[in-house]
Amino acid sequence: MNREFNLENLVRPNVHKMKPYSSARDEFKTEGEKMTFLDANENPFENGVNRYPDPQQLKLKQVLASQKRVSVSNILLGNGSDEVLDLIFRAFCRPQVDNVITLPPTYGMYKVLAELNEVEDRKVLLKNDFQPNVEKILAEVDDKTKLIFLCSPNNPTGNSFSEVSVEKILRNFNGLVVIDEAYIDFSADKSWLERLEEFPNLVITQTLSKAYGLAGIRLGICYASAEIISILNKIKPPYNVNELTQHKALERLSKPEEVKQEIVVLLEERKRLENDLSKMGFVKQIFGSDANFLLVRVEDAGKKYEQLIKAGVVVRNRSNQELCENTLRFTVGTPEENNQLIKILKQLEA
Numbered sequence: 001m002n003r004e005f006n007l008e009n010l011v012r013p014n015v016h017k018m019k020p021y022s023s024a025r026d027e028f029k030t031e032g033e034k035m036t037f038l039d040a041n042e043n044p045f046e047n048g049v050n051r052y053p054d055p056q057q058l059k060l061k062q063v064l065a066s067q068k069r070v071s072v073s074n075i076l077l078g079n080g081s082d083e084v085l086d087l088i089f090r091a092f093c094r095p096q097v098d099n100v101i102t103l104p105p106t107y108g109m110y111k112v113l114a115e116l117n118e119v120e121d122r123k124v125l126l127k128n129d130f131q132p133n134v135e136k137i138l139a140e141v142d143d144k145t146k147l148i149f150l151c152s153p154n155n156p157t158g159n160s161f162s163e164v165s166v167e168k169i170l171r172n173f174n175g176l177v178v179i180d181e182a183y184i185d186f187s188a189d190k191s192w193l194e195r196l197e198e199f200p201n202l203v204i205t206q207t208l209s210k211a212y213g214l215a216g217i218r219l220g221i222c223y224a225s226a227e228i229i230s231i232l233n234k235i236k237p238p239y240n241v242n243e244l245t246q247h248k249a250l251e252r253l254s255k256p257e258e259v260k261q262e263i264v265v266l267l268e269e270r271k272r273l274e275n276d277l278s279k280m281g282f283v284k285q286i287f288g289s290d291a292n293f294l295l296v297r298v299e300d301a302g303k304k305y306e307q308l309i310k311a312g313v314v315v316r317n318r319s320n321q322e323l324c325e326n327t328l329r330f331t332v333g334t335p336e337e338n339n340q341l342i343k344i345l346k347q348l349e350a
Helices: 013-017 058-068 080-092 109-116 134-140 163-172 192-198 226-235 243-253 256-278 301-310 335-349
Strands: 075-078 099-102 120-123 145-151 176-180 202-207 220-223 283-286 293-298 327-331
Touching (some): 080 109, 080 202, 080 226, 099 109, 109 120, 145 163, 163 176, 256 283, 301 335
Parallel strands (some): 099 120
Antiparallel strands (some): 075 220, 202 220, 283 293, 293 327
């Protein structure tokens, strides 16, 4: 445990003084009894969504708490992980004063949110093996460094960061370490959620967009200490997760075996796709992946990208990112989609 960690010193002074907005649904919660609600200026004609949603998404949090073996008080839900990340910036980083550390190549929204919140983004490139350069990261830290972002498994590289490196950062940094686990369900590594109680400065974000197949409903999840969650609850919009999203998430979470089976198929397809790509002459390197995609170094990525577009297949050209020259990112599709991709790539090679 990091003995010098003090959450009070990290919170923005104005946030520390704030009292959260109290909505009508915060002030009165029904225990199941039939009530006449005339408190929130809602349209009274029932259509399934005429009432405001539960601002704390309690039913959804209870299911997640049970499945992930944490307390409801350790969970914050957001309109996608991007809202969760933005709330973390807003709660802890003073504009034009504080800084954060990111590790390119990585998820681009960290940089966007830093710019949006007028917070310096101190970039420390990953090493050539796409692992964190822990010594350089810690050397960049000063008394204005509030957050370090670790995307693991990382996007766009696909690899997980070593447990030793992550633990060293957690134990030697007095700010918050935000581990983005959007792709954790595709990894053989354990989630850092299992060690949440061990590190008071640990924040974990996950999503239902990837393995759960719910990108369209926009649901992001934050796991942290009850104290950190309480601070984020102060500043979140009162009804940030809508009724339709809550309903669809509960429906999907009630089918864990279905989700597991889809993950099994995607992992099998990832292996098959890697094998097929490795036989193609234009492929120079396939990076190991713990995610639902492969980062592949090719000859003339720009040309291959345009050829695939003309053939009706959209992949991602990641060549403009640090350490990713001439790389394409292939999302693992259905078996049929992957068959089509390989067929087209073979035709392009002929």
